[in-house]
Amino acid sequence: MDNTIEFYLKNPIIKHDVGILLVKDIQHRFVASNSGFSIFSGLPPENLIGLSDFDMPWSEQAKIYISHEKDILSGLSYNVIEPLLGIKRANLVTQKKIIYDRTGLPKGTIATALPLDMDIDFCNLSGTSDILRVADYGMNLTKKESLVLYYFIKGFQRNHIASLAKISTSAFDFHISNIKGKFCVNTTNELKDAAYSRGLQDIIPFVIKR
Known part of the structure; x- marks a missing residue:
C-alpha cells in the first residue's frame, strides 16, 4: 500500500x-x-x-x-x-x-x-495539439503571446515567427507590441534583454501531456 x-x-x-x-x-x-x-x-x-x-x-x-x-x-x-x-x-x-x-x-x-537534459525544439508545434497546452511565462501573457515570445527568444525573425505561430506578420506586430508593454520596454532589443535577465530562455512555455 x-x-x-x-x-x-x-x-x-x-x-x-x-x-x-x-x-x-x-x-x-x-x-x-x-x-x-x-x-x-x-x-x-x-x-x-x-x-x-x-x-x-x-x-x-x-x-x-x-x-x-x-x-x-x-x-x-x-x-x-x-x-x-x-x-x-x-x-x-x-x-x-x-x-x-x-x-x-x-x-x-x-x-x-x-x-x-536534451534541448527540445518546438519549432514544429503551434499550440493546437490536444497534448500541448501553452503555459505562461509569469507575465500575464496570452497563449499566442507566449508562443511569439518563445520563438522571439530563440532568435527567429518576424516572418519566420509569424509562420511558426500561424499568424500574419501584422498580427505578430500586434502581439510583440503587447508583449513589450507587459515587460515595460520600448524596443525589441530591450525586450530580449528583459527576457534574458529573467532567465526566460531556460523556460519551456508549454505543458506537454502524455
Missing part, C-alpha cells in the same frame, strides 16, 4: 536519490521532499514545510504547477514536461498522483520528476 499523507507529515525528509520526490497538501503547500528538490529550491526539506511555490525562486511560474495539481486532484491523469526556474534551472518530466489520508480521502499530491 502506498504511504498516506500522515506518513509524510511525520517524515518530511524523503530518502529518494533519483530526481525529485515531492509531497504537497491540498492547499498546494510543501509537506515533504527529497534532497534532489533542495538543489532547485535552495532550502533543505525541513525548511520547506508549509511553504508553497509562491515562496520559491520560481514564484512567477507557480500557477503552472498548481494548475497541474488541481487537474490531478480533480481526477485527471497525465504526465507533463514543465519548467523549473530555481537555483538550478531545468525542464522536468513530471508525474503527479493524488495522495490520500488513512481514511481514503484525497489530501494532496505526490510528484516524481526527472530533469530533461
